[in-house]
Amino acid sequence: MSSLKIAIVGAGGVGGYLAAKLSQNNYDVTLICKDKHYEAIKQNGLKVLEYKDEDFVVYPRVEKTVDDDIFDVVFLAVKSYDLQSACKTIEYCIDENTIVIPLSNGVEHQTTIGSYLNNGIICEGAIYIISHLERYGVINRESYTFYLLFGSKQENINLKILEQIFNSCDLKTTNSHNIQYDCWKKYLFICAMGSLTSYFKEPMGYIVKEQLELFIDILIEIKRVADEKGINISNNDIQNAVKQATHVPYDSKTSMQLDFEKGSQTEVESLTGYIVKEAEKLNVEVPQMKKIYDKLLSDI
Numbered sequence: 200m201s202s203l204k205i206a207i208v209g210a211g212g213v214g215g216y217l218a219a220k221l222s223q224n225n226y227d228v229t230l231i232c233k234d235k236h237y238e239a240i241k242q243n244g245l246k247v248l249e250y251k252d253e254d255f256v257v258y259p260r261v262e263k264t265v266d267d268d269i270f271d272v273v274f275l276a277v278k279s280y281d282l283q284s285a286c287k288t289i290e291y292c293i294d295e296n297t298i299v300i301p302l303s304n305g306v307e308h309q310t311t312i313g314s315y316l317n318n319g320i321i322c323e324g325a326i327y328i329i330s331h332l333e334r335y336g337v338i339n340r341e342s343y344t345f346y347l348l349f350g351s352k353q354e355n356i357n358l359k360i361l362e363q364i365f366n367s368c369d370l371k372t373t374n375s376h377n378i379q380y381d382c383w384k385k386y387l388f389i390c391a392m393g394s395l396t397s398y399f400k401e402p403m404g405y406i407v408k409e410q411l412e413l414f415i416d417i418l419i420e421i422k423r424v425a426d427e428k429g430i431n432i433s434n435n436d437i438q439n440a441v442k443q444a445t446h447v448p449y450d451s452k453t454s455m456q457l458d459f460e461k462g463s464q465t466e467v468e469s470l471t472g473y474i475v476k477e478a479e480k481l482n483v484e485v486p487q488m489k490k491i492y493d494k495l496l497s498d499i
Contacts, residue, residue, distance in 0.1 A: 203226070204268070204272070206272070206273045206274070208231045209285065210232035211338075212328070212330035212340075213276040214230065214276030215236075215245060215332065216247060216340060218245065218259050219255070219257050223255060228259055229259070230262070231289070234263065236335050238335075239336030240258075245261075246337045265292045266292060267292075270292055270297055271296075272297070275301040279305045280468075282311055282312060282315070290316060293319045294319075295319070297320065298319070298320050298322055298361070301324055303469070304390075304393070304454070305473065306379075306473070322349055324378070324382075325384075326345075326348075327345065327385065328340070328346075329341040344446075348374075348381045349362075349372075350375035359374055380430060383425055384436055386421070387418060389470065390474060393456065394471040394492075395413065397455050398491045403444060403452070403453065404447070404449025407445055415437065418440055420474070424485065428477070454466070475489050
């Protein structure tokens with residue numbers, strides 16, 4: 200089990216945290232990241248500030264590029280707009296047996312990655328975690344929330360060993376047999392919450408306390424699009440999304456909101472924009488999302 204060679208592209212709140220936990224448990228993990236991340240981790244190690252638990256520092260293998268090694272599994276833990284660059288980074292360290300799992304927000308990444316890579320078994324993944332990059336080389340996990348899912352439509356892809364590895368690191372993980380639905384279920388929440396926190400420039404707690412009715416309206420609009428695409432998002436999924444929102448610390452911000460605040464590139468197209476554009480193709484009414492999307496585009 201420990202012989203799997205795992206690479207993680209991206210050292211932010213998701214990739215950095217996964218690499219740190221795998222390294223802490225002595226798994227063979229390589230963290231591939233950009234210059235400032237690389238320099239900070241090389242010099243000081245990778246530090247995790249754990250929510251109400253003991254902080255820790257690890258020293259994983261860290262590289263800016265890798266072209267002399269073949270990995271068994273590669274996680275793409277980057278923003279959706281960086282997927283093409285991430286694929287270029289790994290194209291020489293994968294072969295036809297390498298499992299590639301994107302963890303970016305969105306629901307179309309398998310197709311996108313397939314257009315960038317000539318090799319690899321491209322799966323799908325979704326992660327629930329509230330964490331962010333405190334500074335280069337330091338990851339802040341803000342709550343106990345953690346759930347990792349990955350899977351493939353191909354029945355002959357065995358991800359059970361990978362599931363066991365992550366669970367042995369005290370990371371709740373499931374090898375899903377309905378990963379497309381699971382990705383949409385996560386998208387339901389993060390699309391609605393990311394769009395609204397960015398629109399109102401307020402944290403998640405504000406949305407729950409002051410804009411709950413609008414949050415539910417947005418969830419329903421996303422469900423309409425999913426229904427037309429044959430994705431079985433249920434009313435119970437909407438209720439669970441609302442319940443999930445009530446359990447998030449009041450001041451927690453979505454990654455898209457943080458990007459807007461920093462004036463950085465955002466995932467507005469893969470989140471808000473995707474629903475608006477798919478709705479137009481499918482002749483589905485999404486008036487609230489359209490209003491929010493138009494406003495967010497004007498803020499860029």
